[in-house]
Structures are given as structure tokens and as C-alpha cells.
Amino acid sequence: MSEIYDIGYRHYDGPRLGRGHATRAxxxxxxxxxxxxxxxxxxxxxxxxxxxxxxxxxxxSIAMMALLGQRGLSYSSFAVVMQAVVAIFLAxxxxxxxxxxxxxxxxxxxxxRPVTITEYVTAKVVAMTAxxxxxxxVPLTLMYVGELLVDLDGPPATKEYLGALATGLxxxxxxxxxxxxxxxxxxxxGLGVASVITVYLLSSASVPIVxxxxxxxxxxxxxxxxxxxxxxxxxxxxxxxLFGSVPNADGDGYPAGPVSGVLVVALIAAALAALALRYxxxxxx
Amino acid sequence: xxxxxxxxxxxxxxxxxxxxLLLLLPLGxxxxxxxxxxxxxxxxxxxxxxxxxxxxxxxxxxxxxxVGTGVIAPEIDDGTxxxxxxxxxxxxxxxxxKFLVAASLLVVFAALPTYLAVWLLVRNEDGMAAxxxxxxxxxxxxxxxxxxxLGVVTRHAVTIGVVYALVWESLVGNFVPGAxxxxxxxxxxxxxxxxxxxxxxxxxxxxxxxxxxxxIATVVAVVxxxxxxxxxxxxxDE
Numbered sequence: 001m002s003e004i005y006d007i008g009y010r011h012y013d014g015p016r017l018g019r020g021h022a023t024r025a026x027x028x029x030x031x032x033x034x035x036x037x038x039x040x041x042x043x044x045x046x047x048x049x050x051x052x053x054x055x056x057x058x059x060x061s062i063a064m065m066a067l068l069g070q071r072g073l074s075y076s077s078f079a080v081v082m083q084a085v086v087a088i089f090l091a092x093x094x095x096x097x098x099x100x101x102x103x104x105x106x107x108x109x110x111x112x113r114p115v116t117i118t119e120y121v122t123a124k125v126v127a128m129t130a131x132x133x134x135x136x137x138v139p140l141t142l143m144y145v146g147e148l149l150v151d152l153d154g155p156p157a158t159k160e161y162l163g164a165l166a167t168g169l170x171x172x173x174x175x176x177x178x179x180x181x182x183x184x185x186x187x188x189x190g191l192g193v194a195s196v197i198t199v200y201l202l203s204s205a206s207v208p209i210v211x212x213x214x215x216x217x218x219x220x221x222x223x224x225x226x227x228x229x230x231x232x233x234x235x236x237x238x239x240x241x242l243f244g245s246v247p248n249a250d251g252d253g254y255p256a257g258p259v260s261g262v263l264v265v266a267l268i269a270a271a272l273a274a275l276a277l278r279y280x281x282x283x284x285x
Numbered sequence: 286x287x288x289x290x291x292x293x294x295x296x297x298x299x300x301x302x303x304x305x306l307l308l309l310l311p312l313g314x315x316x317x318x319x320x321x322x323x324x325x326x327x328x329x330x331x332x333x334x335x336x337x338x339x340x341x342x343x344x345x346x347x348x349x350x351x352v353g354t355g356v357i358a359p360e361i362d363d364g365t366x367x368x369x370x371x372x373x374x375x376x377x378x379x380x381x382x383k384f385l386v387a388a389s390l391l392v393v394f395a396a397l398p399t400y401l402a403v404w405l406l407v408r409n410e411d412g413m414a415a416x417x418x419x420x421x422x423x424x425x426x427x428x429x430x431x432x433x434x435l436g437v438v439t440r441h442a443v444t445i446g447v448v449y450a451l452v453w454e455s456l457v458g459n460f461v462p463g464a465x466x467x468x469x470x471x472x473x474x475x476x477x478x479x480x481x482x483x484x485x486x487x488x489x490x491x492x493x494x495x496x497x498x499x500x501i502a503t504v505v506a507v508v509x510x511x512x513x514x515x516x517x518x519x520x521x522d523e
Contacts (some may be wrong), residue, residue, distance in 0.1 A: 046444050084451050092444040186302055190358050190443040194351045197447050198306055202313050205343040209317055209335055213326050 019114040023123050026115065030127035034093045043096075050089045051135060054082060058139035062146035075143065075157060075164035076236075076245035079136050079171055083232040086175070087200040089135055090128075094179035095192030097124055103187035107283050117279050125272070128176035129169075136168040163243030171235040174264055177271035178231070184278050204230045215251070224255050228263060238264055287374055287382050294356050294386045306351055307390070310344045311398035318402040329413065332406040333485040336417045340399045341470055341477075345421050346450035348395045349428025349469075354443055356383040358436035370517065377511030384433050384507045391425035416481030424473025427499050430506035431469065437513045465489060472499050 035051075036044035061072030073081060101107055110120055144161045182199060183192035207230050214223035227233040227249045237260035240247045247253035254260060298304070317339060321331050360366040369379065400418035407413055435442040457464040458471070465471045471488070475495035478488035488495075 042441070046441065046448075084456060088444075088447055088451060091447060188359055188362065190354055190362065191303060191306075191351075193443040193447065194347070194354075195306055197451075198309065198347055198351075201343045201347060201451075202309070205339050206313065206317060208338055209331075210320070212334060213321055213324055213331065216326060217324055 019116075019119060022113055022115050023119045026110075026120065026123040027127045027130075030097050030124055031130055033096055034127060034131040046092050047089065050085055050092070051138075053085050054135055054139050055142065057082065058142045058146070061143050062150070065147060065150045065152060069152065071147075071152070071157075073143070074246070075140055075160045076167075076239055076243070077248045078140055078143075078164060079168060080232050080236050080248040082136075083204070083230075086132065086135060086171075086232075087197065087204075090132065090175050090179040091193050091196035091200065093131065094128060094176070094196055095183040095189040097128055098180055098184045099187055099189045099192050102184065102282060107279075111283055117276070117283055121272075121275050121279055124180055125173075125177055125275070128180055129172045132172035132176055133169050136172065137165055140164055140168065159243070160245060163239060163245060167235055167239040167243070170238060170264060171232070174231055174235060174268050174271075177268050177275065181271045181274040181278065184275060184282075200231075204232075207233070211251070220252065221255075223251065224249075224253065227254055228260060231267075234260055234264060234267075286385060287378055290369065290374065290379055290382045291386050293369075294383055297359065298352065298355050298386070298390065303351065303355055307348065307394050310348055311394055314340055314344055314398050314402050315405070318405045322405055327406045329407055329410065329483050329485050332403050332413060333483065335406070336399070336403065336477075337474070337486075340395075340402065340417065341421060341424070341473055342455070344398075345391075345395050345425055345473070346428060346446075346454065346470065348391060349425055350432050350443060350446040350450065352387045352390045352394070353429045353432025354436035354446065356387045356436070357433060358440075358442050361436070362440070366517075370514070376514035376517070377508070380433070380437070380511035380514050381507060384430055384510070387429035387433060388426045391429055392422060395425045396422040411483040412481045413483050413486070416477040416479070416483075416486070419480050420473040420475075420477030423476050423499050424469050427469045427472070427503045427506075430503040430510075434506040434510040434513070437510045437517075462489075466494065467498075469499075469502065471495070 032038050035047045057073050057078070064070060064072040079086065101110070107120075111117070115123075140161065144156070144158075147156050178199075179196050182196050186192050186195065207226055210229065211223050211226040214220075214226060228237060233249055233254075236245075236248050237254035239245050240254055241256075241258060241260060298307075314335075317335060321327055321335065357366070360369065370376065396418050399421045400414050403409075403414040403417050409415060432442065432446050435446055439445060453464060454468045454470050458468055471490050472495040474486075475488040475490045475492055476499075478486050479492055
């Protein structure tokens with residue numbers, strides 16, 4: 001039967017690399033896109049500018065260790081202190097990972113290859129997670145290498161550094177799954193940026209108000225829960241629970257126990273489910 | 286002011302998903318105000334905290350960003366702006382119309398909820414409700430103009446706007462006092478302080494600087510956006 005349609009083009013007889021390779025290629029392509037590699041110079045300004053801002057405190061911290069002999073920023077507080085920059089990076093770059101494919105309706109083209117919806121979404125989430133993790137982990141590692149080279153009194157804070165890396169990965173996964181889920185609801189990049197940053201600011205601007213409100217009514221136990229409204233403090237609560245780091249919240253810390261960990265896992269699951277549902281619908285158009 | 290252009294712009298902004306974002310922020314503000322009222326914290330200190338942290342500090346720049354860029358940036362992105370610009374309407378008039386639409390939406394979605402939220406907490410004690418509403422009104426108009434200009438000038442308008450609102454007004458403003466002089470949010474606070482006599486609200490910038498700055502920023506941005514539209518080149522998406 002196929003003879004009828006064979007109009008004499010050469011067949012492909014090279015190696016067939018399969019689904020795994022296609023997914024990896026898509027992941028690498030997305031990761032390059034997040035940092036603006038392979039795009040115009042103007043597309044590189046924002047991601048690399050934000051990376052440079054993230055590296056600044058690490059450099060200042062190394063300088064403080066070398067000149068004054070004391071630690072600047074602690075590893076466990078790095079992500080919380082720099083949260084605005086991380087949130088801007090997520091908001092600015094998550095839409096570039098998902099919006100163009102939706103806008104130009106090229107999803108059916110991807111799906112005509114062996115890549116399935118699950119693999120497409122996995123590739124996007126993995127790429128965004130890797131980008132955010134790099135954004136947090138590279139300055140942390142720089143600080144750690146600096147600490148080893150400067151050779152401060154006392155043992156290096158290896159446990160705190162590794163704990164910060166592990167929670168950095170968790171934070172990256174939480175942020176990227178949420179950011180991509182929000183950004184994928186619109187094919188417009190500008191609106192995607194605005195919706196991600198709106199949700200972040202809603203969660204972070206309401207924290208001090210809710211906290212002050214509950215604390216003033218003498219409800220200290222309930223006031224601690226206010227911190228969990230913001231993703232950065234939520235993951236910091238997981239860090240305090242798992243690695244025993246010093247809480248970065250004012251007042252007397254977070255609700256005790258594994259509740260923050262359960263919350264993070266539930267939120268990640270909800271965001272991934274929303275992404276899967278969204279793309280099941282987008283693929284059928 | 287061209288009514289047809291205004292109608293198209295209103296429909297584009299209110300008929301799509303953008304309206305969810307426009308409603309989310311004022312509803313969050315009113316929700317927090319109701320929460321404060323229910324927990325018995327409805328005093329001037331909390332009203333000021335809510336206004337400075339949430340209404341003026343977060344909601345207003347974001348709404349200004351969404352509305353200000355939303356009136357023109359999607360059309361430029363789509364390329365549909367060429368249909369608009371090929372009509373015999375003066376380009377500065379297009380820019381002015383879009384600015385008026387953005388400003389009117391900010392009155393509805395930012396200034397009114399601000400008044401309502403303060404009124405829920407302390408009524409109009411010491412002129413607080415009127416003060417904050419007026420402050421967010423003038424600052425909202427200035428944001429609309431500036432972000433409209435940004436939407437005409439660059440395709441990365443929303444990202445640059447977010448960086449301005451978060452990094453310049455919040456981060457840099459906290460560490461470098463001089464940066465606060467060039468912050469629309471602080472100018473709005475000055476206007477609020479003029480009207481309200483509450484002791485909790487203290488503006489850092491004198492009205493003699495803030496009022497001319499607001500007017501100049503608004504007028505220059507709208508005029509400049511009109512000039513940019515007159516010699517506008519459509520470039521492909523990256």
C-alpha cells in the first residue's frame with residue numbers, strides 16, 4: 001500500500017534515537033531558551049542581568065570572609081533574602097518556555113513525533129527547575145568554594161551548604177511547576193509575566209499584614225502559619241525542619257513538624273496536575 | 286480621544302483573561318480589609334500598614350503595569366496594531382485615547398477599592414480614605430502613562446516594568462534613600478499625606494517636588510508615546 005505514496009524521495013536510514021533522546025533534546029532546547037541562548041542579544045539581557053544580581057551577594061560575602069574574617073550571608077538564608085530576584089527570574093522566563101509553542105500552535109507538530117504530552121510537560125518542568133536551581137546553587141557554591149579557600153576559623157559549614165542546595169532544588173521544583181502552570185494558561189508572554197508576578201506578590205505582600213494581625217490579637221501560634229503563605233518561607237520552613245537551620249522569619253519561627261513538607265509536596269502535585277490538564281486541552285486543538 | 290479606539294481597547298482588556306488578574310488584586314485587598322475588621326484590628330495603624338504594603342506598594346504598580354501595557358502591547362505583539370495605525374487617525378490621538386482608557390480602568394480597579402478598603406477599616410477618620418484614594422488615583426494615572434510608553438518602546442515592557450516596580454521602588458528604595466525621590470509610589474504617598482491628617486502616615490517627599498513630578502511624568506510619557514507611534518516600525522518577534 002505504501003508504494004502508492006512513495007514518490008521517490010530518499011528514505012531516512014540513519015539511527016533512530018527514540019523518545020528519550022527527543023525528550024532530552026527538548027529539555028536542552030528549553031533550558032537554552034530560558035537563558036536566552038540562541039536568541040537575540042536583547043533576550044539575553046534580562047536572564048543574565050538577574051544572574052549577575054544573584055552573584056553579587058556571594059562576591060560580597062567572600063570579600064567579607066577574606067577581609068574581615070566573618071561570614072556575610074548564611075547559606076540557609078540566601079534564597080529567602082534574594083527571593084525578589086528569583087521571583088522576577090521565574091516570572092520573566094517561565095512564559096518564554098511555554099508561551100511561544102501555545103501561541104503559534106506548534107504543539108500538534110511536537111506530538112506528531114514520538115514525544116507524548118507527559119514527556120513534553122516533563123521536559124519543560126525539568127528545564128525550568130534546572131534553570132532556577134542553577135540560579136540559586138551557583139552563588140551558593142561560589143560562596144562555599146570561597147569559604148574553603150579563605151579557610152575561616154572552625155570547620156566549614158558543609159552541612160548547612162548541602163542542606164541549602166537540597167532545599168534549593170525543592171524550591172526550584174515548587175516554583176517552576178507553579179510558574180509554568182500559571183504561564184501556560186495564556187499564549188501571551190506579557191500576560192504570563194504579569195500573572196506569575198501577581199501571584200507571587202499577593203502571597204508575599206499579605207504575609208506581614210496577616211502576621212501582624214494575628215500576633216497583635218495574641219495568637220502567636222496561628223501567626224506562625226502566616227509565613228507559609230509565601231513559597232520562599234514555606235520552603236525555608238522545610239529546611240528548618242529537615243536540616244535544623246535557623247529560621248529566616250522574624251518572631252519565633254515556623255509551625256513545628258513536617259506540615260510544611262506535606263504542604264510543599266501537595267502544592268507541587270497540584271501544580272503538575274494543573275499543567276497536565278492544561279496541556280491535554282491544548283493538544284486537542 | 287477617539288470613541289471607536291477606546292471601545293476596542295476596553296473590549297480587549299475586559300473581555301479576556303486579563304480581567305481575572307484585574308479583579309484578583311482588588312479582591313485580595315478587600316479580603317484582607319474584611320479579615321482585619323473581623324479580627325478586631327480595624328484601626329489607623331493597620332489601615333496604614335495595609336495601604337502602604339499592599340495597596341500602594343503592590344497592587345497599584347501591578348495594576349498600572351497590567352493595564353498600562355495591556356492597552357497597547359498585545360496589539361503590537363500580534364501585529365494587529367497595523368490595522369489601527371493605517372486608519373486616518375492621528376497617532377498621538379491613539380496614544381492619548383489608550384492612556385485615557387488605562388487611567389479610567391485604574392480608577393475603577395485601584396482607586397475605588399482603595400477607598401472601600403480604608404472605609405471598611407476606619408471609615409473616613411482623619412480623611413484617610415479620601416487621602417489614600419486620591420494618592421492611588423494620581424499615582425495610578427502616572428503609572429498608566431509611564432507603562433503605556435514602555436509598552437510602545439519595548440517588547441519586554443512587562444519584565445522591565447516588574448523590575449522597576451520591585452527592584453527600584455522596593456529594594457533600591459529601601460537601601461538608597463535618594464532613589465525614593467524618583468518613585469511614583471512615593472509621590473502618591475505624598476498626595477495621600479496632604480489630604481489625610483493621620484499621624485501614622487508620613488510621606489518623605491515634599492509636595493513641591495511630588496506634584497510637579499507626577500504631572501511632568503504623566504504628560505511627558507503620553508506625548509512621547511504619541512511621538513514614538515508616529516514613527517513606528519513593526520519588527521518580527523524574536
